[in-house]
Amino acid sequence: MAQPQSTATGAPPAQPRRGIVKQVLSGNAVVIRGQPQGGPPPERTLALTNITAPKLARRANPSGEGNAVSKDEPYAWEAREFLRKLLGGKEVMFDVQHTPSSGWEYGTIWVNVGGEPKNVTDMLVSEGLVEVRQAGIKQTEELRRVTQLEVAAKAAGKGKWNKEPDQKPVVRDVSWNLSNEELRQFVERQQGKELDGIVEHVRDGATLRVLLVPQFQVLTVAMSGIKCPMFKREGDKEAEPYAEMAKFFTESRLLQRDIKLLLEGVSNQLVLATVIHPAGSIAELLLKEGFARCVDWSMAVVSSGRDKLRATERQAKEQHLRIWKDYQPSKGVAIPIKSKEFSGKVVEVVNADALVVKTGDGVQKIHFSSLRPPRTPPKEDGVEGGAAPKSRPLYDVPYMFEAREFLRKKLIGKKVNVTVDYLKPAQDNFPERTCCTVTREGVNIAEALISKGLAYCLRHKQDDDQRSSQYDDLLGAEARAIRNGKGVHSKKEHTTHRVADISGEPSKAKQFLPFLQRAGRTIALVEFVASGSRMRLYLPKDTCLITFLLAGISCPRAPRATDSVSATEPFGQEALLFTKELIMQREVEVEVESVDKGGNFIGWLYIEGKNLSLALVEEGLSKVIPQAERSSHGRALFAAEEQAKAAGRKLWEGYVEPTPDEEPPEEAAEEQTVERKINHQKVVITEVSSCTHFWAQAVDQGPHLETLMEQMRSDLTTNPPLAGAFHPKKGSHCVAKFTDDLWYRATVEKVTSKGDIHVLYVDFGNRHVVPSTKVAAIPSGYSGLPPQAKEYYLACAIAPDDEDWLRESFTAFCNEVVDKPLLLNTEYRMQGQEYVTLQHVSDNTDVAQKLISEGLLRVERKKDRRLTKLLADYVKAEQAARKARLNMWCYGDFTPDDAREFGYQK
Numbered sequence: 093m094a095q096p097q098s099t100a101t102g103a104p105p106a107q108p109r110r111g112i113v114k115q116v117l118s119g120n121a122v123v124i125r126g127q128p129q130g131g132p133p134p135e136r137t138l139a140l141t142n143i144t145a146p147k148l149a150r151r152a153n154p155s156g157e158g159n160a161v162s163k164d165e166p167y168a169w170e171a172r173e174f175l176r177k178l179l180g181g182k183e184v185m186f187d188v189q190h191t192p193s194s195g196w197e198y199g200t201i202w203v204n205v206g207g208e209p210k211n212v213t214d215m216l217v218s219e220g221l222v223e224v225r226q227a228g229i230k231q232t233e234e235l236r237r238v239t240q241l242e243v244a245a246k247a248a249g250k251g252k253w254n255k256e257p258d259q260k261p262v263v264r265d266v267s268w269n270l271s272n273e274e275l276r277q278f279v280e281r282q283q284g285k286e287l288d289g290i291v292e293h294v295r296d297g298a299t300l301r302v303l304l305v306p307q308f309q310v311l312t313v314a315m316s317g318i319k320c321p322m323f324k325r326e327g328d329k330e331a332e333p334y335a336e337m338a339k340f341f342t343e344s345r346l347l348q349r350d351i352k353l354l355l356e357g358v359s360n361q362l363v364l365a366t367v368i369h370p371a372g373s374i375a376e377l378l379l380k381e382g383f384a385r386c387v388d389w390s391m392a393v394v395s396s397g398r399d400k401l402r403a404t405e406r407q408a409k410e411q412h413l414r415i416w417k418d419y420q421p422s423k424g425v426a427i428p429i430k431s432k433e434f435s436g437k438v439v440e441v442v443n444a445d446a447l448v449v450k451t452g453d454g455v456q457k458i459h460f461s462s463l464r465p466p467r468t469p470p471k472e473d474g475v476e477g478g479a480a481p482k483s484r485p486l487y488d489v490p491y492m493f494e495a496r497e498f499l500r501k502k503l504i505g506k507k508v509n510v511t512v513d514y515l516k517p518a519q520d521n522f523p524e525r526t527c528c529t530v531t532r533e534g535v536n537i538a539e540a541l542i543s544k545g546l547a548y549c550l551r552h553k554q555d556d557d558q559r560s561s562q563y564d565d566l567l568g569a570e571a572r573a574i575r576n577g578k579g580v581h582s583k584k585e586h587t588t589h590r591v592a593d594i595s596g597e598p599s600k601a602k603q604f605l606p607f608l609q610r611a612g613r614t615i616a617l618v619e620f621v622a623s624g625s626r627m628r629l630y631l632p633k634d635t636c637l638i639t640f641l642l643a644g645i646s647c648p649r650a651p652r653a654t655d656s657v658s659a660t661e662p663f664g665q666e667a668l669l670f671t672k673e674l675i676m677q678r679e680v681e682v683e684v685e686s687v688d689k690g691g692n693f694i695g696w697l698y699i700e701g702k703n704l705s706l707a708l709v710e711e712g713l714s715k716v717i718p719q720a721e722r723s724s725h726g727r728a729l730f731a732a733e734e735q736a737k738a739a740g741r742k743l744w745e746g747y748v749e750p751t752p753d754e755e756p757p758e759e760a761a762e763e764q765t766v767e768r769k770i771n772h773q774k775v776v777i778t779e780v781s782s783c784t785h786f787w788a789q790a791v792d793q794g795p796h797l798e799t800l801m802e803q804m805r806s807d808l809t810t811n812p813p814l815a816g817a818f819h820p821k822k823g824s825h826c827v828a829k830f831t832d833d834l835w836y837r838a839t840v841e842k843v844t845s846k847g848d849i850h851v852l853y854v855d856f857g858n859r860h861v862v863p864s865t866k867v868a869a870i871p872s873g874y875s876g877l878p879p880q881a882k883e884y885y886l887a888c889a890i891a892p893d894d895e896d897w898l899r900e901s902f903t904a905f906c907n908e909v910v911d912k913p914l915l916l917n918t919e920y921r922m923q924g925q926e927y928v929t930l931q932h933v934s935d936n937t938d939v940a941q942k943l944i945s946e947g948l949l950r951v952e953r954k955k956d957r958r959l960t961k962l963l964a965d966y967v968k969a970e971q972a973a974r975k976a977r978l979n980m981w982c983y984g985d986f987t988p989d990d991a992r993e994f995g996y997q998k
Contacts, residue, residue: 102211102237104202108185111136115180115348119145119171119222122179122201124186132340140213141189141198142235143222145171146252151268151310161268166261167252171221176290179203179212180348217241220251264308272360278309279358284395286352286368294347296320297338297383298375300367302353315375316356316364317391317401318384321415334414338383346374357393357571364393373397379404382413388551392567402564422557433511438503440676443486444495444547447503447530449510450673460538461513461527461560464548466491466580484593490586491579495546499537504677508532514558521895529561536562543569545579592636594691595628596984601691604636608684608693616640616682616697618675623650624667624708626692627675629682639692642705643685644720644729647713648743652893663742667713674707675699685723696725709733712741768958772915774933779857780910783901783949784886787857788916797855797880804874805835813868820849820867825875828853829866837870837879854879887919887927888959888966889940890950897980901948908932908939919959929962938965945969947978 111124120140126133146168152161179201188199202209216222217238224242229235246253252261270278292310293301297320300313320339321332346369357364367374378384379401386405391398409416439455440448444465448457466489486492509531516525530537539562541547549570552559560566574581594600608614611633619637620628624647629640648661650668675697684695697704703725708714709732716729723729737744776794779787789797808827820826820840828838828851842850847864892898915931930939943949944966951966974981 102214102234104185104200104209105187108187108202110183110185112183113179113181114343116172116176118148119168119175119216121145121196122175124184128340128344132336136197137195138186138188138197138199138201140216140222141200142225142229142238143213143217144225145216145222148172149264149266151266163265164263166263167221169262169264170251171216174216174219174221175212176348178215181344184212185209213238214241218245218250220245220248220253223252266303267307267309269310275361275363276358279355279363282355284354286354289351289353291346291349291351294339294343296322296335297342297378299362300342300346302351304353311353311363312361313353313365313367314359314362314390315378316366317386317394317398318375318378319387319390320378320384334383337414338378341378341381341383342374345369345371345377354395356395357390359390364390366394366397376401376404379408382408382411382416385415385554387554388563388567391564392549392571394564394568398564398568419555422555431512433509435507435509437505437507439505439673441496441499441503444492444499444541447499447508449508456526458510458512458528458530459516459525460541460547461529462550462552462563462566463538463542463560464550465489466495466547484591487589487591490588491546493589494579495541498541498544498546500677502540503532503537506532508537511561513561516558521899527558527560536565538562539565539569542566543573543578545573545576545581548580590635591630592634593984594636595639596691598687598689598691601638601687601693604634604638605684605687605693607634611684613681613683613698616680618678618680621668621672621676623647623664624671624713625705627671627697629680639690640682640684640697641688641692641694642708642714643694643696644716644723644725645705645708645714646717647708652890663713666742667708670708670711670713671704675704680704703728705729706732709736712736712739712743712745715743768919768962770917772917772931775914775916776912777909777914778855778881780902780906781857783891783898783905783943784889785883786905786909787881787883788914789855789880789882791913793880797877800874800877801836801855804837804871807871808835808868811871815865818867818869820864825870826851827868827870827874828860828862830860835868837874838867840867853881855881857881857883882926884916884926884928886940886949887929888952888954888963889944890952892948892950892980894980897948900979901943904943904946904948905939908942914939919962920954920956941966941969945973945978947973947976947981950980 111126113122114125114135115123117123117137120143121137123135123137125135146165147162148168149164150162182203185202186199188197190199191197201212203212204210214237217224218241224235224238226239245251249255287304288306289302289304289311291300292303295301295312298315298318299320300315302311302313303309304311320342321335323331323335323339346367349369352368353363354366354368355363356366375384376397379386384405386401391401394401408414409419409421412419434451436449436451436456438447439450442448442457445463446457446459448455450456468485468489486496511529511531512526513529514527516527518524538547538560542549549563549566550559552563573579577583592600594604614631615633616629616631618627619630622628625642625645626647627640629638630636631638647667648664650664678699681698682695683698684693686694688694705714706725706728709716709729716726716733720726720729736742737747737749740747774791775788776791777786777788781787804827818826820843822840822842824840826838826840827835828849830836830853836853837855838851838853840849841852841859844850848861849864849867850859850861851867852859892901909930913933915933915936917929917931918926919929920927931937932939940949944951951963951970953963953967973979977984
């Protein structure tokens with residue numbers, strides 16, 4: 093190999109230093125770094141000797157007084173750009189000649205051009221972009237050489253030595269700062285366009301300072317959709333983990349490189365943009381290497397590639413790379429594969445965040461994933477408004493009604509495709525929720541709802557994977573709605589829906605009756621179906637709610653949530669489902685004829701021209717009443733009933749038409765009055781399951797049970813059970829430890845695959861899940877005594893339907909009965925269960941009657957002569973509570989036709 097030339101000839105020395113140019117500071121100064129070894133490498137700033145470059149423009153120092161903005165000197169930009177394009181990111185050779193006290197080093201740099209090392213100082217001088225320093229410098233062979241090169245450049249009129257008037261240098265007018273409003277307007281003008289720029293500084297792995305060219309506008313840019321570990325502010329000594337490595341990763345690829353920016357949004361002084369580089373997506377690379385995470389707040393503005401960013405982040409999480417080294421997936425309820433996707437018909441819209449879908453397996457309620465419905469606006473003190481008296485969220489919460497109507501008009505009766513994203517476990521007395529992404533004809537319903545400003549995108553915790561599979565689309569939809577000021581994001585005050593509720597108001601109903609009668613057929617919206625012939629309607633024209641009963645027919649009683657099986661009449665459920673599927677939340681026409689004493693309107697209802705009363709009779713789900721013959725529909729109703737009888741449909745199954753010769757059986761003699769039997773037993777309540785369901789022990793058996801328990805525990809202590817000797821099965825009698833670590837008699841109710849055993853403590857009525865090590869066979873001699881706790885239900889009492897009042901009722905019942913001696917009387921038995929009344933020993937107060945009088949229970953009317961007086965007392969107490977609007981009656985007459993849409997049920 094030939095010996096290198098001397099520095100006097102411009103060639104590098106025999107053993108030059110090597111490094112990579114990280115940054116070009118000006119036309120004669122660069123920052124050189126070494127090779128990385130386990131972290132960011134050391135750096136040094138090197139200025140070229142013997143030359144002076146024109147000075148670049150500098151921004152004002154905010155902390156310095158009198159420090160104004162400076163402009164470029166002629167050819168300063170050209171010199172910097174020549175050096176940047178020549179050296180940026182390349183490996184160079186250099187030699188340090190001296191280091192003054194300023195800290196900068198001075199020397200010479202060589203770069204490989206065409207396979208040969210070229211002296212960078214010579215190249216700059218030859219292009220006429222710098223001047224050779226003469227004053228105060230000792231004349232050397234190297235100085236004389238570069239001086240000759242400068243003379244040649246002057247003679248050729250190159251660079252700053254050019255005298256041609258049409259070849260002027262670029263003197264930039266740099267815009268360093270924009271106000272928030274100016275920046276927002278700039279981004280709006282340039283949104284969707286690819287702008288050329290140069291990365292001038294890397295603040296952290298995902299935040300850059302970019303100079304747009306040729307506009308010479310300086311922007312602080314945050315990469316859309318991601319966030320890297322950050323450096324602490326002043327006063328904090330340590331940066332976040334991997335902040336240095338992430339910064340170096342970005343610097344080594346982008347610093348002073350030509351890029352393209354796709355502006356997508358703005359946040360204060362940060363411009364959100366996608367950085368486009370010929371080598372690929374830097375955001376995706378940062379995620380792939382575990383240097384960044386996806387962030388929801390900026391992912392919303394990403395114009396394309398969101399799914400790819402999420403998938404790359406997911407891959408880094410699975411590999412536990414860098415910031416994800418301690419990552420643990422969110423724990424959620426496992427979803428069976430066969431239940432992951434299904435399709436069905438929408439039969440009901442529940443407010444603005446849930447649907448009831450009918451599938452081949454039945455009816456299922458689902459919630460939209462990552463969606464929050466409109467909520468009550470905050471009060472003046474900043475606290476979110478609570479439910480006002482007689483609150484109806486559907487009408488009182490701004491945009492709730494519009495959201496429900498949007499869903500209703502698009503989905504009711506339509507087929508949708510459902511993808512289950514996650515199951516939200518039961519908590520705070522709310523049941524488990526199935527959260528799904530719902531689409532129709534390829535349109536994401538939640539995204540459409542949010543884009544209209546009729547719902548919010550729910551914000552999840554950063555590492556919470558339990559979210560919508562299309563979460564980024566929801567964020568994007570919300571960003572568009574906010575930008576356009578739609579719906580809940582509008583600055584205009586929302587007009588409240590003033591809806592008059594005439595249900596259960598006989599006086600108001602009678603006053604309103606003439607108007608409805610004169611109106612003839614009126615458009616109505618079915619809000620709730622209580623039974624086959626009873627429903628709740630909203631009249632848009634009159635903005636009122638009414639309870640409507642079908643005229644001309646009698647439908648079997650439909651079951652309620654708190655009804656016993658015996659209270660349901662045959663085909664009541666079928667009639668309810670038939671009517672519900674046909675008219676629920678659909679627009680119908682009604683023709684009002686009269687009103688009953690309860691304030692319920694009676695008339696005819698038409699769905700798509702079909703008389704609903706007639707449809708029920710044709711299906712054999714209702715009977716025609718005699719009063720129907722006075723109606724214009726009477727003949728059609730009786731004819732339809734005859735056809736249903738002949739076909740033996742539903743109610744008429746097995747019906748035989750009586751012959752004229754047959755005489756009806758004589759009426760039985762009037763029943764003698766049957767007295768109610770009273771046989772009080774003194775008890776204590778040991779377990780309360782609900783406000784009408786409990787377990788009790790006879791007081792007189794208490795001492796015997798205590799003696800038995802002490803003897804049994806003594807025997808088990810003397811002869812402890814062998815581990816694994818007892819093999820529990822469902823229904824097995826055993827002994828099991830409770831949380832106090834004492835043994836009690838129990839019955840096995842369930843054995844799980846994990847070895848957990850669900851037991852019922854037969855002497856107290858409470859249940860518990862215990863490991864197999866705390867269950868043993870019951871010792872001989874202790875299984876003969878019958879269980880000392882018996883299960884009971886309150887007679888003639890119904891729990892509230894609303895979950896809030898159900899909790900209040902439960903608390904009040906516990907306060908009344910726990911740790912107090914009571915008198916129990918069995919009133920009747922049904923399906924093997926005993927229904928009883930409870931009285932306090934001290935004053936004979938009936939517990940159920942007291943709770944009914946406080947508006948915490950309702951009366952279940954039983955057709956039993958023995959209970960006539962008891963029911964009369966209960967009904968009187970209920971009427972007094974209703975009149976005083978106590979607790980559950982605070983909104984007036986609370987009946988099953990008050991649907992979930994009106995805030996009474998969840």
